[in-house]
Each structure stands twice: as structure tokens, then as C-alpha cells.
Amino acid sequence: MRQAAQILVVQTPGQGLVEITREVAGWVRDRAIGTGLLTVFCRHTSASLVIQENADPDVRRDLEAWVVQTAPESRAWRHQDEGPDDMPAHLRAVLTGVQLSIPVIDARPALGTWQGIYVFEHRRRPHRREVALHLIGG
Amino acid sequence: MRQAAQILVVQTPGQGLVEITREVAGWVRDRAIGTGLLTVFCRHTSASLVIQENADPDVRRDLEAWVVQTAPESRAWRHQDEGPDDMPAHLRAVLTGVQLSIPVIDARPALGTWQGIYVFEHRRRPHRREVALHLIGG
């Protein structure tokens, strides 16, 4: 039984989804662990992680719109230190979650056919985001 | 330290919750691992996993109604490839999540008294769903 951990840096272009499936699956493959558990963890409170369809880009646009509507900028939030997109970004991170654990089978994350892993940037401006990866298995 | 992984197939009868606590706990028990970590992962983007009360069926009905209201069919979603329940199903999967990790103590998932594990089908029609199970421990 072995394990590995690493920080992956993801540059986001502003609000929206950035796919990281390829980077994450590549990192898993290079660890040469056949069966195990992969954990992906977003080290931020205004960005998050989701698994969603990687085929039709309209799914991502609808998802972005729904998240914005569910935690809108328009309410009078107390916390506005960094502008009107500050507090909604925190709420959207809670709504969508900052962590994913995925079984690894045959040295690959056991994602379904249509599942992709995305960093979800909730701030309007580009950000440098850190994602912690951990893999344990044998 | 040992581990095990398996794909569990769950047939859903259409929209709503399907309890899998018994199957999952039985699989853990048969692995003969006293202390460890169980991960349950739904390999789909229009079905999800939740832990919820397994006593009063009204809790499940209210939960189903709330999820439907929070990500309704009535909005004009761009993505409608498979009908009006297609995009809402994706949103409801994000809202509720596709993965659960549960500590195993005394060879059982350390669920609380009222906690059950459910596959949450978000499409109207019945589906064959795959849930990946992973257990590591000793």
C-alpha cells in the first residue's frame, strides 16, 4: 500500500468552470497505483469542485446560470469586503462543495462516461487556485 | 492494510430515492475490515447520492419536492437534448452530490441511527445506475 500527495495549481479566467480531468487522471496514472482512492480538494472558500457532463457545453452554461441565480449578487449581503461578488462566491462554494473522492480502478479514476472534474471559479476576476490531490492504494 | 473495490448496479424506477444502505453495509461486512474508510461514488451526471432519514417516508417526499423546486423544469434551459427533465437532472445531481465517504468502525459504516444511504434518480424514466464502492482499512 502506497500513497502520494501533491498541490495542483489551476489558473482560472474568471467566473465559470475549468476542466481538470486530464491533469488529474494523468497524475493518477503516473503514480502506478492500480486500485485505490483519489481525493481532490479545493483550498479556497470562493471556488469549488464539481463533477458534471463533459460533452455538451450548454450543460456548463446552464449550470453556471443556475448557481448564479441560486446564490445571487442582488441580495444585500453583510460581507462585501471584496465587492458584490464576494459573498455570493462563498455561498456558491458551499452549494457545490470543495471536495471529491473517487475510487481508482485499473489505475484510472472510476468516472462515468460523461463525467468530467471541474474547478468552479465563483469570483468575477481570474484567480490562481490550489487543488490538493491525494492518492492511496496499491 | 487491505482494500476492495466493486461496481454496484442499482435499477431505479424513475425520479426519487432508492435506499442502498443494506447492500452497501452487507458488502462492507463481507470484506472483513474492522476499521477503515468506505467511499460510495455515483458514476452519473443525472443521478446522485444522499444520506437522509430512513424512518418517516414523508421526509423523502419533502426532499424530492424541494429538490424539484430548487432546480425546476420550468426554466428555459439551453440543454434539452433528452427532454425537459434533462438539464434539471444535472443541476439536482450537483445540488445533492455524487460521492460519500464514511468511516468504518467495527466492520460497519459509522452511520447515525437515522441515516440511510440513497441513490437519488433525477430522470423521470427508470435507469440502470452504477455506483462504485471502495473500502480501505484493516
Added chain:
Amino acid sequence: MRQAAQILVVQTPGQGLVEITREVAGWVRDRAIGTGLLTVFCRHTSASLVIQENADPDVRRDLEAWVVQTAPESRAWRHQDEGPDDMPAHLRAVLTGVQLSIPVIDARPALGTWQGIYVFEHRRRPHRREVALHLIGG
């Protein structure tokens, strides 16, 4: 490779967030595991776990308000066994989630600078909550 598991008891003063970062990080440190995976699991269906900003208390107040608005008491829920805050508490637990897995690096949970771990009490009255901790690594 080693592991540890323990039940942490958290007394909540009623609805709202209770930070447990210090207790959890202290427990990890005392296990003397340099690299690994920490899992925190809430054994209840009317309380949950979130990671959120631990700096400005206004973030917590806005988060509490948003969760209340997103799953309000005002709707006519079927399940009311324990009063009007009963069913909304279940919904808020689903909305925010009951489980977190966090990579451990240098014997510490790899949280970002502003990330704190919170038990989120969704019932109006104080409760005794159990949180299962699991750590595996070496």
C-alpha cells in the same frame, strides 16, 4: 501505513455554525501521521459539515441566512414530527453535506489559509452532535 478513528462530540447552542478546526487539527497532529487522508463525517440528518471562511463573522451570518432562505420553514412540509424546523433542517443538511475528506500534508489537514471546518446545526434548539473522524496514512 496506519489509521485511526474516533467519535468527536460537539455541543451546539442551536441553529448556526460551530467551528471545530482546532479540535480536528489537534486530533490529526496527535496521530503522528505525516501524509494521509482525513475524513470528517456528521452522524445526523439535521446537522451538517461545511468548510467556510474563518475570518469575517459576517460570512457566517450571511451563510446562515442564505441556507434558511433556500430551505425555508414557511412551506407546508409533510414531515413536521418535531416542529416547523424539523424538515427544513433535513433539507439544509442535504444542501450543505455531511462529509468532508481532506488530504493531510506535513501532519496537518491541507486547508487553505481562510478555510475553517464547521458543524452546521440546523435545529433551533441546542443538540449533542457526533462527528466521526478517520485518518489513514503514514
